[in-house]
Amino acid sequence: MPDGFLTPRSIALVGVSTRTGPAVFNVIDQVLAGGFTGRIYPVNPRGGELRGLPVYRSVSEIPEVVDLAVISTPRTAVPEIVRECAARGVKAVIVITQGFADADEAGHRLQEELLQAVSGTGTRLVGPNTIGVVNLYDHLNTSFIEFTRQPADTATICQSGIFLLGSADFTCGIGLGVDIGNAADIDFNQTLAALGTDSRIRVLNLHMEGLADGRRFMEIARQVSREKPVLCLKTGRSEAGARAASSHSGSLAGEDHVFGAAFKQCGVIRVRDVEEMRYFNKTFLTYRSMPGRRLAVVTISGGAGIAAVDACGDYGLEAARFSAQTNDKLAAVFPGWMEVGNPADIWPAGMSRGYREVLELALDTILDDPQVDALLMISPAYVDPDADPRLDISAHVNRAAARHPDKPLALWIFGAYRRELTARMEAAGRVAVYPSPDRAVASLAVLYRYVHGIKNAPAALPADTGGINRELVGQILAAARRDGRTTLNEEALDVLRACGIPALPYTPAIDGAGAVRAAADFGYPVVMKIASPQISHKSDVGGVKVNLTGAAEVRAAYDDMLHTVKERMPQARINGVIIQPYRPGGTEVILGSKRDPSFGPVLVYGLGGIYTELFRDVSFRIAPITGEEAREMIRETKSYRLLSGFRGRPPADLDALAECLLRLGRLVAVQPQIREMDINPLLAGPDGAVAVDARITIDNHTGEETPEQK
Amino acid sequence: MPDGFLTPRSIALVGVSTRTGPAVFNVIDQVLAGGFTGRIYPVNPRGGELRGLPVYRSVSEIPEVVDLAVISTPRTAVPEIVRECAARGVKAVIVITQGFADADEAGHRLQEELLQAVSGTGTRLVGPNTIGVVNLYDHLNTSFIEFTRQPADTATICQSGIFLLGSADFTCGIGLGVDIGNAADIDFNQTLAALGTDSRIRVLNLHMEGLADGRRFMEIARQVSREKPVLCLKTGRSEAGARAASSHSGSLAGEDHVFGAAFKQCGVIRVRDVEEMRYFNKTFLTYRSMPGRRLAVVTISGGAGIAAVDACGDYGLEAARFSAQTNDKLAAVFPGWMEVGNPADIWPAGMSRGYREVLELALDTILDDPQVDALLMISPAYVDPDADPRLDISAHVNRAAARHPDKPLALWIFGAYRRELTARMEAAGRVAVYPSPDRAVASLAVLYRYVHGIKNAPAALPADTGGINRELVGQILAAARRDGRTTLNEEALDVLRACGIPALPYTPAIDGAGAVRAAADFGYPVVMKIASPQISHKSDVGGVKVNLTGAAEVRAAYDDMLHTVKERMPQARINGVIIQPYRPGGTEVILGSKRDPSFGPVLVYGLGGIYTELFRDVSFRIAPITGEEAREMIRETKSYRLLSGFRGRPPADLDALAECLLRLGRLVAVQPQIREMDINPLLAGPDGAVAVDARITIDNHTGEETPEQK
Incomplete structure (x- = not known):
């Protein structure tokens, strides 16, 4: 740029x-x-x-x-x-x-x-x-509309000018900003690379409708997010919103869950709306560290303290447990009937011993406590602080905050004069004031997540493509293309094996005798499945028989299956059957990949059977992934508990399952001709994981897109 | 009071x-x-x-x-x-x-x-x-703290004084308020009955930590909520929050999902936090009607309009489709290259034809459109409206709003001077301004829900207890109590039958020959289950055998089951087995009831098997329920799709299933000695529903509570 x-x-x-x-x-x-x-x-x-x-x-x-x-x-x-x-x-x-x-x-x-x-x-x-660009450091803006130029060390990249013009409201001010508009030439990625490396900028804000090159975005964002928080308001989330986005800036909004996965992987913090954007900016402009997730609450109302504790549960912070020393110091000023603890309700003590004195003691004592990582002070603004300066505790709060610059001291202030008191409190830039305990706790939780998660995460994309026999995979795909086929069924299992993903062996058979020979080779019991390039959902047409225990059963099953399938699918070309060993037990999961127009191959993982669809209990990542991302994919589904020893079941070998996801990610990342892929099911058991059935769809000869098969 | x-x-x-x-x-x-x-x-x-x-x-x-x-x-x-x-x-x-x-x-x-x-x-x-009471109509307050007395036709009942003192912020002002504190004598219910019937009050706000008598609360709230919206901020949601609530006002917070169900049933609108409380109050103080859920968006920024459309999807409103007449009128002033639709971006037209002229035309045309039920105007406040009165469109907006008092005209305003412009816009009390599209749409959605759902719902509790053979139920329970038993297993099926809930028949047998006779009576195949008051999870100890197809199989199963169970549960008293007909097919669901200390019997419904626990896919209601509530319970689970013809399955008979829930609700409502009850599973099939297994726990002789069985 x-x-x-x-x-x-x-x-x-x-x-x-x-x-x-x-x-x-x-x-x-x-x-x-x-x-x-x-x-x-x-x-x-x-x-x-x-x-x-x-x-x-x-x-x-x-x-x-x-x-x-x-x-x-x-x-x-x-x-x-x-x-x-x-x-x-x-x-x-x-x-x-x-x-x-x-x-x-x-x-x-x-x-x-x-x-x-x-x-x-x-x-x-x-x-x-x-509306162009804003650079308040150098007194430049190309907007044709008058707006409040409130300087702050934030940058905004947007697809709608309101995010620059309204920056005083949305991002607590602005330093640099670019409205990329239709992004005909200079796009999100180039702008992010330029603004992200400016050392004056402390928070980067994105308003995004769509992305042309999602993979490049992830590379840059991964670098930038290690240096400073990158917040993103992604609009066009809903289907109707995506349609509207397309006519606003010509962007393709794409599938929202894919953006969600990509943001997670590259450390971009998604904000829900402009209010959250405002308070997250305030948070990152005010605080730089937070040692842990243990929050202390100092309150003038027990009821308000409860609301703050509720919010801790919602956003993953913990209510701190005070050290004995802290409890003793507070107990010395609290009335005898009152239990000391977190939240610390200082009102009764303040009434009898002077509010400011108790406030100072409580803030200092609690912030000194090594078992406390952050403090939320709950304080009223019932009357005009300009009219009655006694009500202004901002000096006390700021003094306490200055003693512990490493621990956030945040405030929830309420009452008619909330805004007036907020301005006084925040003037020194040491504390941030929020309009509800929810906002305060959500903001501190995102600070914690940034400082302990994103900031220190590795900045490089996973580059390792080891363990994939690319030559063998290439040969199998090339053979299918030579036959003019874009769908691989049984051969997909061979592709998996070439990637080090365990897959059940199979033997094709074109008559009953062949089926029996194959079964005998594997040993009983076996499974028989119809072999036909036109049939994807085999069991729906009578094309699967499990637990066949002897030769006679296999022979009968062969005749029966071919008869039934031919009757139900007269147009399908049938290449006999395949025989596989029968492996009962284990939990059925699904691994898959689909190509996204912006991000390329996207991995999907979920519970098998009808429950994936019913409960939408799936996780997504952009391929390739790291081992840690593979484990995250498994852990973030609700069905994770099913695999980890649920109600007395033996726990599945999660390392083996994660390894399958990791390798699938490598495969689809290095084989761009794979358009879509499913391992359904993969059996995850206590002694490992094995793919039972799989399907791959590839691009056809000419490189043209073929219509979706599903 | x-x-x-x-x-x-x-x-x-x-x-x-x-x-x-x-x-x-x-x-x-x-x-x-x-x-x-x-x-x-x-x-x-x-x-x-x-x-x-x-x-x-x-x-x-x-x-x-x-x-x-x-x-x-x-x-x-x-x-x-x-x-x-x-x-x-x-x-x-x-x-x-x-x-x-x-x-x-x-x-x-x-x-x-x-x-x-x-x-x-x-x-x-x-x-x-x-802190006592507030009555601004009569210039009374008993607070010892100075606060802003901003009058408004709202009332607040709270367990923490801050909700009265901060009312200018939390509820846009106040008329009447009572802080019930520890509620030693006068409680939520009596206060709600008193304040709820005051005709001056337009919105009732509750801050609730716990409730002593939940059933009485529901009765009163059901009446009041038909007259005016009742908003409730329930704190002590989390476990840690509930502990804090108990030491704040001595309240028992109880289980949060039970409160959620109760609020739904009696028309209480739950607010997430004090910010939502503020904006919902503003909404109900400003608007009284909303004909439907179709929202039009008039915007000065395409990007902002997209955010509003996203929010519609989140909160259950629809983006309106303009009539041809509306589109034509707008097209006449829009530039030729611009597609007319909802959201209507009036900026380009405003630039060429005068902003205020286009704004007036757009607001009037769209509000006149019978296909539009509400309008969200998105407008900037980049600079001080006091300094430049041209930027103040409040007169135009208020004029348009006055022409259609039945349709809400709401605003999202952004920029540094948001608050100043908001005050001007709202001065006439005709329009409400929100700080984000999320807030605006969530608020209009709750208005719609109130006007079309709660306001017109029946005010009386379902009183019908028909179809329950109370005498027979009483006899079965009394017999168990006489034996000193607090758990009913097989007899629970008899109780169900006495309530008109279909239940599989069963015959007890105390030896193999008896089992064979019973099986022959039912006809094969049959199921055999161990009969023992000490064994709840029969299949875990080898106490269930399904699909027994002949006499020899039954005889062998009997010997095998008794041997296995005795080995695994040597302490259990075994009363032989029961035989039931084997009914494969249908979807297994669970119906249950549990006694809540505040609300009494609570019904629970969910998918059977391990998935209920895994996905927490359950719904709750306080018993008794109406037929509509029974259908809601079924519909609000994700597994509902499984019963309604999912992926080619035959749809279950939902009326029969709802009838079972309705009758179970009647049973537990009229039989207070039932402490806990489970029908697990109930088979929901295309031709009806039938209970297969059930268990009832009752209070013992003395009326003392026995320890939980699970």
Whole structure:
């Protein structure tokens, strides 16, 4: 991303109106109001003068090659101006105009033209359909709308200008911001790489509707999130929302659970809405550390303290248990009838011994306690603190916070004057005030998660592709392609074996005698399954018989199965049957992979049988994954308990199961021609895991997409 | 609840400090500041004068029988003063003092003394451990703390004073309020009955830690919630929170899911936290109707509109589809390249045709559309509306809202000056402003739910107990009690049959020959189960054999089962076996009931097998239930899909299943000696439902509680 976008020394404002002032929405007014110190060149074919500056008739007339051109002409005029900029050597161009890929067919074509105009020229483009950039460090903004420029060490990358214009509200202020708009050229990834490495920025905020290259995003975000928190508001979550997103910025929103998995893997913290975004920003701008998850609550109301303890349970923090020393110190001032503990209700003690004195003692004592990692102070704002300075405890709270910069001291303040007291409390930047215990605890929990989870997680993508016999896999897939087949059934088990994933052996048979020979080779009991490229759900058509215990049974089963299947699926080509050893026991799980347009191969794991669908108890990750991610995938399903010794069942070998997921991830990552893959079921037992049935769908010869098989 | 509590003409303030002014927390200061117009009598043994009023040495010295006494002496002095009040004929007493059931053993005893002091006297008590009452209609409050008295037509009943003191923040103001504190005498139910019937009150707010009599609460709440919304913040949700609640007000928090079920049944709307409470109050104070669930979004940002559509999906509203007429009217002003639809992004049109003109057209056109039930306007507050009145669209919005008082016009406003613009918008009381699309949509969704669900639901509890042969049930239970048994196994099936719940027949057998005779009577195949009062999980000890197809098999099974069970459970008394017909097929579900200390018999329903526990896929209701509630119980589990024709399975007879739940609810409601009951499994098939196994635990002879069996 050329420097010209965020730190230009000169700007051309192309297509600015000749009118200025209120309600005209002229960029020049905002650039001047922001205090930009570089050179400004308004451009309009009519020429003349604007806000005391000469107006140039075209970019070519400007006496220097500007660092940045900002275009806001009607859409049909844009491509020619971009070409002119590129020819002149302007490296950074912002297209504010709407009506491109966000609009009709003509708009899509115009956006294509823009891309062609800069292709190979070294000129780069932000937009179209953007309000451009904000850099409050250097007094730059290209917005055409007046907004509150509240500086803060945060950066925002968005697909809608409101996230820059409303930054004082959404992110507690802003330092750098880019509205990538339709992201025709410069996209999320390039912007994230640029803003993410700016050492002044302490929190990165993303407003995302869609992503063109999800895998590259993950690489960059993984690096950036180790340095500073990356928060993301992903919209277009719902189906209706995704449709709306597509017409807003031409983004493909994709499946929400895939984004969720990707964010988890690369350390991006998802925020639910703009309120959460605001409070998470406040949190990360105020606090840098939190030693553990043990929260102390100091309250002026027992009832309020209970609400805070409830929230701890919801968000994974723990109510701290005070040390004996802390309890003794508090007991010395608490009334005799009152039990000392966490939450510490200081009201009765404060009434008899002076509120501020007890408050100071409680805050200092509790923050000194090594068994406490953070403190939530619950305090009222019933009346105007400006009218009665006695009610302002901000000095006391800030003094206590300053003694322990490593432990967050947060506040929940309530009452009519909540905002006034909040401003006083937060003025020194040492404490953060929240409007509910829920907000406070959720915010501290995300701080803990960041400091202890994301910040120290490995920054590199798992690169190991060991254990995959790529040559053998390639041969099996190539053989299917040669036959013109895009679906592999039994051979999928051979592919698995070539990846080190245990799979049941199978032997094909084309008549009863062959079936009996195969069965005898394996030893009884055996399973018989119909072999047909057209039949996916074999048991639905009578194509599976389990627990066959002898030769006669096998022979009868063969005749019966072929008869039944032919009757039910007369069009299917049937290649006889396959025989497998019968292995009862173990828990049936499903492993699979599907190709996402943005993120590529996505792994899915869940309980087998009808329950996966019924309870949607599945987990997702972008492939490849690490061993730890494989274990997470297993642990985050509810059916995990079933595998870990539920109600007296023998626990399954989870390491073996995780290894299967890990290897499946490697396989689909290195074999891009695998479009979709299912191991269904894989039996997870106490002595290991084994794939029983599998299916692979590959792209056909020509590389064209074939229609989905399911 | 005597009138003296909320509309006293005279108040005794017993135990007030002789000091007044800031930081003394003297009730008399607040009573006077509030503008109370009745007679005030401070009481303190020292006598003298306070704020110009003579101080009486005791309640007996006061020259009249006051309507209300407010006591704030040290705790040990309280019982004697309460006795004095009762003797004097004071009908309403508030005990502010802490340190009773909220504290140590001595405190519990003191609270008992308070109760005895008023018992049978006609004197009633609010508290102890309370800040008392608020009645802003009559300028009364008994708080000892200064707070903002913002009037609003809401009432609050709480167990923590902060909900009255912080009402300007939590509930957008207040009209009436009672802090029931420890609720030693006057409790939630009596207060709810009193405040709920006040016609001035439009929203009732509850802060609840626990409930002594849940069934009575439901009766009252069911009545009140048909007249006005009842919102409840239930704290002590988590286990740790429940422990904290018990030491705060001596409440037993009970199991959270039971409260959840009870609230659903009696129309109480649960709020997650104080922020949600605030916005739900704002919603109900602003809007009275919402014709349907179709939401239109008018936005100045496409990206923001997408977030609103996402929220619709989350909270069960629908994005409206505009009529052709609406689309045409909007298309006439929108730029040609822009598709017209919902959300309607009016920014491009506003830029070219004037923002306010387009805004007015859009609001009026869309609110006129019969396919739209509510409108969310998304609007910025980037700069100070006081500095630039052009940015204030509140007049336009309010004009549009006034034209359609039946359809909510809500706003999401963002930017640094959100609060300033919000105040202007809301001044006329016609529109509500929210800080995020999530808040706005969640609030409109709860309005819809109230108007269309709760408001019109039947107000009476289901009283029908038809179809239960109470005499027969009584005989079976009495027989067990006579034998000294508290657990019924096979006989539980007889109890079910007596309630009209189909149950598999069974025949006991005490030897192999008897088993064969019984099997022959039913016809093969049959099931054999061990009969022993000590064995609950029969299959775990080899006590169940299914699908026995002939006499030899039955005889062998009998010998084998008795041998195996005796080996595994040598202490168990074995009464032979029972034989039942074997009925394969159908889905196994569990129906049960358990007695809750506050709500009495609670029904539970869920999928059978290990999945109930694994996925916690169960629903609860307080018994008895209506037919509609029975169907809701089935529908709100995820396993519902399994019963309704999942993946080609035949759908189960849901009416028959609901009927079983309904009748089970009647049974446990009329037979209070049933402590716990399980039908596990009940087979739900396409042709009806039938109980296969059941167990009942009853109270023993003496009426004492026996330890739990599980």
